[in-house]
Amino acid sequence: MRLLVLASVAILARAQPFWKCCDFGEVFNPNSYQCDKDLTKRLEVMTNFTNFMAEGVDGTCFEATQDGIITLQLLWGKIIPKALTIGNFFPKCCPLGYFYNSQLHSCATKEDFQHDFVQGRVVKVGLPHCKLIVDNPDPVDPDADYCLDEDFQGKLIRRECRKDRNICEKQRCVKKCCPDGKSFVGGDHCLDTYSNGVNMSFSTVIHDPKAPFALISNRTCSRIFLMSEERYIFNLLKNGVFRFYQNITESFVEEGLDAPNSYCIEHSNSPKGMGFFFFKCFPDLKIEEKFVYTKWSKILSCVFLVLTILIYLLLGETRNLFGKILINYCVGTLLLFLLLIYVHTDLEPNDSFCILLGYSLIFFSTALFAWLNVMCCDIWLTFGTTKHSIGITQRRKDLKRLLVYMSYGWGVPLILTLIIYMFTSLNVLPYEIQPFVGTTQCFIESRTNNYAGVLFLRLPHLIIQIINTVLFVQTISYCLRIKNEINKIDDTIRHQQKYKFKRDQERLFLILKLSVIMGVNYSFDALSAFVKMSDFGTVAKYIEVTWDCINCLQGVFIFLIFICKRKIYNDFLRKLNIRRTDHLLQNTQTHSMSSATTRFSLKNGRNSLK
Template sequence: MRLLIFASVAVLARAQSFWKCCDFGEALGSSYECKEDLTKRLGVVSNLTNFLSRGIDGKCSEATDKGIITLQLLRGEIVAEALTIGKFFPKCCPLGHFYNPQIHSCAAKGNFQHDFAQGKFVKVGLPQCKFIVDNPDPLEPGADYCLDEDSQGKLVRRECREDTKICKEQRCVKKCCTDGKSFVGGSICLDTYTHGISLNFSSNIEDPTAPFALISNRTCSRIFLMSEERYIFNLLKNGVFRFYQNITESFVEEGLDAPNSYCIEHSNSPKGMGFFFFKCFPDLKIEEKFVYTKWSKILSCVFLVLTILIYLLLGETRNLFGKILINYCVGTLLLFLLLIYVHTDLEPNDSFCILLGYSLIFFSTALFAWLNVMCCDIWLTFGTTKHSIGITQRRKDLKRLLVYMSYGWGVPLILTLIIYMFTSLNVLPYEIQPFVGTTQCFIESRTNNYAGVLFLRLPHLIIQIINTVLFVQTISYCLRIKNEINKIDDTIRHQQKYKFKRDQERLFLILKLSVIMGVNYSFDALSAFVKMSDFGTVAKYIEVTWDCINCLQGVFIFLIFICKRKIYNDFLRKLNIRRTDHLLQNTQTHSMSSATTRFSLKNGRNSLK
């Protein structure tokens, strides 16, 4: 029986002359294992397949990127390998498929017979070609091409051209992916072959049934889905793409030579399946200052997270200022994370770009709002002479916290909603009409358009001016108290000086905050009105340096509020770590002095008595 089977296999092998090492739809891996062929760009024309799984002696061949590999097996083990540069037949579709010239795609065939294919090995498609023409007349000598059969068994020739001369005779349509590929799971081009390009999916295409050539290999990497509900556009019969441009408030026509124009592609993603128009944008060039400040933001995020965790662990949020600081840290952390993402991932989709733009507007305003809350709280702590204790003070703190929360998060929310409303309604004059998410994921800066200044930069500047005034008033109050102390008698002066000494420690902290969070942000708010790079290289690098300092907010906050003896001691006690007696005694000696560094209305002037 075994001899009969072996004889039958030998006869088939001689008739077919060679075996395919793997099964159909499989390719040979680096360790001679058969795995699924995801690209199907190379094929073997043979009815004898899956030789390696038979475990018999003989030879088999497989097509690879390096050439044709032939394996010799003895007792089921590979004993020899040979690599030759064979000739590949140019087939338009994978084996087992025919070509559909109406939609420029491939469709499954009932059998794997391809009598027109000359040779044993085929190379599929024209993935490196930019201009592809079906059944060209006349043929171009020496042009790269591929052959296949249609559903009726007729041969179709697809030819690769070097120029756009063919586009004068018939419409040329831009395809987002290269030949045989389409979008899968987003804007990722993968080999699918079965989608091609159909023009019957949209009413915005003139004469969709007319023949057309394909332009593949888009010249830009950033594309956005063009929703027909949001954009006004048409693909004309001559191949010109016509769309309405908000910047100029007029229609723009882009020909085939426009590098950043439209493209059409089939998409298979959770957001939608089918053919869609996409707008092609040039690659975003990250400004030099964002390259430097990116690492400052990352470092700040690390220290902001540490500050939040330590404050929550030690219960520092029991007092009012602790709650304010946590809100400020959370807002700053989220803003920096969004900015890091924006300057790292430059290919968000259309809807996500809009969401990201409004999120940046909200959290950038929240940063200034909570900074304003901190300044107000410090000013009220030093500027008020009457303070309550006990339950009365706690009630006041609670009411003040609710006011702070409403302001710190409410103002950014209201401002964001106002921008969203005017962006959606589009009722304002162009000069002050805000645009978000059309060409960039933020409120856009356009020529002769001042919406960014009016709706965002100006409110930030006003808040920062208020902060500066509050700092000046606080410092003036402390200096005035010092002068009054010098005028009273020695006994009272001793008590007042003790109080002033502790006030002075808090003033020193205020001065640090004024430098870290006040002065720098004032420069940031002012520089938004002027492009520093226009004033030369020195001004540009001054702006970069200042921005890097601004982006180190998390580091400065950690140094001011966490790197203190009291926080260190509380942290040790929280971890049940005992210290030596002389250190504990030293801690008790300085406990009253350390406590004054807290910013809290609950432990305000009454705690200094």
């Protein structure tokens, strides 16, 4: 009698339907207590009874979550979680409603699916954590993780996760960028798509594309870039070796499966391209210690450079020639620092964008030295010329000089950049002086026994800086010579000459400040490009870091010299219509009269830095 009761209970339990809480393709969200679209399909409930929550009746249903299978009880319209089951699930290679495509190692939809081979109510999909996946291995490893699925003919296929790579000696192993079932969507983000796999027939550089292969899932490095077949020369051999032409050594390099920074193949779905592509792993470059420190100096300089430009434009200080020169110099320095901050934050080469970034750095780094040279020349011409014009004649001369300065300040960097671009594209120079831009770094590259960076970039910068130093020395010599001549003339003329010399002397003090801030530091920068200071020990290394940090504070120094002055402060208050008290105004007027001789003017006060 007892056996009869137990048999009856078992029959009733089997007859009771196994309900899925949500509809097919949906999953229960434990946070919102609603059914959302299942984007991953990694854990699914297999049953013909779905969408129990929409029935509006009391009872129990089951649903998959990221953590396992949850049991829900519906009572009087309320959802009550009962239990979370984490146990043994049937390992299926593709989601429910899909069969396995053994040629593409992907999944394809199946109409009116039954999946009679599935044992159990819940399936776990794919092998997303596996490094090496082999289809139908011979012999079978009973201890290995695996999944089962049927192909389009209904034949059962076993996929195993292997820890060793001995299988790669028998058949080709192909590196796939994303884990099993995933592919690139909207960039290099691996998302579950299942339907892409790896199509070996997408490229002519793959030898014997129809031969069977195993998949090494997960890329071997964290950062990759697209390998365009139009730009790079490479092949994937039948034995799984990746062979490519390396510009650094001007020879072919063969990388086996153990190479840390090798290739991978992946399907990409992004605005830049759709389809299968080769990608090359790029090693995680360690940013030099000095760039870590100077990054914050550059950020601070950028803030003060922006303030300097805005205040000069607001107060109309660009009406004089020197003001226009300073604005151009500030703009060039600002853009250079912004690019350097970006490069030192993200050093990953990225094909055409990396090349554009490299040439931009070449252009603006040269523009910084060129406009510094313009500033030095203008100061030297002002002190070295005794004849001055006034009125329209002076404005015409200033305009002509400005056009010459603009042509030089922006033209020389453009010409130098175009020369480097031409030789890089033509590749006609010997390796020792052949420039390379954007292949391994987003700048003109420093390679072993290659001196293109020195020849095309560092040497021009050094020459410009030597010219600047000569101009500063000549300017100082001129001022000292004038002072000696003043001491030799009579008292009446001496008084007038001393008045003029006092004004010029204060100009000279400002010039000396600029020479220290803009000249000496950049001279060290130009010279240090020829010598690696870290080779001389820790002390020399930290001297270079300290000097570079000071050098990168150019924006702060410019702001202190040209903006932090009483005249700029008063002009700024007047511009904002802020009235000061009579006492302060009287002191300001008195100070303005007493400081009339201290204005830094170019061309008899027309081009003034007050």
